[in-house]
Amino acid sequence: MRTREKLTIEEKVALALELIKRDRTLDEIRMYYRVSHTTAYKIRNAFLAGGRAALSSERERRAHDLEARVEALEELVTGGGEPPLMSRRAVMAR
Incomplete structure (x- = not known):
């Protein structure tokens, strides 16, 4: 199965909750998120x-x-x- 780019954390949470709620079948959820059976359960x-x-x-x-x-x-x-000497963003950019 060819998969899409990595799921965001929000998509992973939604996928997990859908599997727990069981409103749709595993295959419907897998096809929607384009993940394998193994990945969905992981x-x-x-x-x-x-x-x-x-x-x-x-x-x-x-x-x-x-x-x-x-x-x-x-x-x-x-x-x-x-106040800080440098912003966090400036420090992180270094």
């Missing part, structure tokens, strides 16, 4: 195991972790009350 099982966080990609988790680190460093550098 997404559902990941969602059941960890909810939305389990479906986020490694890249999304890394970006979130980096943002948290930047905020912590800005807090450390500025002493908490002053």
Whole structure:
């Protein structure tokens, strides 16, 4: 089966919820999202195991972790009350 580009996290959540609700058949859901039987069940099982966080990609988790680190460093550098030296976007672009 030729698949489409990667599903967004919102699409994965929707797919998992549709499989759980069982309003449509597995084949209807698979054809709509253009995923294999195995992929559909992997997404559902990941969602059941960890909810939305389990479906986020490694890249999304890394970006979130980096943002948290930047905020912590800005807090450390500025002493908490002053504006940051650089915006997060500028730091991330480096």
